[in-house]
Amino acid sequence: MKRTVLAILIVMAVVCASAGTLFAQAKKAPATITLTPKVKAMAPITFNHAMHSTENKCDTCHATATGGALKTADAKPNAFHAAGAKAGLCIDCHVTSAAAGKKTPSKCADCHKKA
Numbered sequence: 001m002k003r004t005v006l007a008i009l010i011v012m013a014v015v016c017a018s019a020g021t022l023f024a025q026a027k028k029a030p031a032t033i034t035l036t037p038k039v040k041a042m043a044p045i046t047f048n049h050a051m052h053s054t055e056n057k058c059d060t061c062h063a064t065a066t067g068g069a070l071k072t073a074d075a076k077p078n079a080f081h082a083a084g085a086k087a088g089l090c091i092d093c094h095v096t097s098a099a100a101g102k103k104t105p106s107k108c109a110d111c112h113k114k115a
């Protein structure tokens with residue numbers, strides 16, 4: 001009798017856990033995300049998530065194909081760029097895309113737009 005109860009509890013726990021995963025995946029990203037630098041002197045960046053995720057696969061930037069952590073162990077600020085803004089998640093792709101003829105922001109103020 002006790003075993004049956006235990007078995008049912010285990011099954012319920014598994015069902016709950018997988019339902020949790022489904023909800024996590026269903027979480028939708030906003031069309032635009034404001035990224036606010038820790039350094040107050042730099043203006044916040046309006047990141048067009050909708051545009052970027054139409055043109056690129058989710059796991060170009062995220063750990064998984066459904067989103068989640070950004071693809072760098074030390075997500076902030078290095079995923080974005082280190083001092084000088086010569087490399088990083090955003091910059092690397094903008095440089096390659098610019099070389100391929102696309103109009104990507106490269107100057108500080110292109111991203112850190114003062115309102």
Ligand code: HEC
Binds near residue numbers: 027028033059065070
């Ligand atoms: C070009 C890079 C890039 C691509 C491609 C991309 N994302 Fe994102 N995504 C980001 C950034 C940057 C953030 C903001 C993270 C932050 O606020 O620190 C974000 C945030 C999110 C969030 C909100 C995170 C939260 O914790 O609230 C979700 C959900 C998400 N993305 C899902 C997706 C999905 C699903 C796809 C594919 C359809 C995708 N993303 C493609 C860069 C990207």
Ligand code: HEC
Binds near residue numbers: 052056105
């Ligand atoms: C995988 C490639 C890729 C990555 C990664 C990427 N971008 Fe872009 N981004 C582009 C391209 C390409 C364009 C130019 C628009 C176009 O041609 O579609 C662009 C345009 C932009 C623009 C100008 C257009 C607009 O949205 O107003 C901003 C700002 C921008 N990116 C910010 C970022 C930030 C911030 C990140 C990092 C969180 C990032 N991008 C990561 C490819 C990328």
Ligand code: HEC
Binds near residue numbers: 077080090
């Ligand atoms: C492709 C867009 C882009 C360009 C170009 C860019 N930045 Fe950034 N920058 C960002 C993003 C995104 C962040 C992170 C915001 C956050 O923390 O959410 C950031 C953060 C910063 C920070 C704060 C670091 C921190 O810990 O938050 C400084 C300082 C900075 N940028 C300076 C610069 C300077 C100087 C330049 C030009 C040489 C530059 N940025 C060019 C997108 C850009």
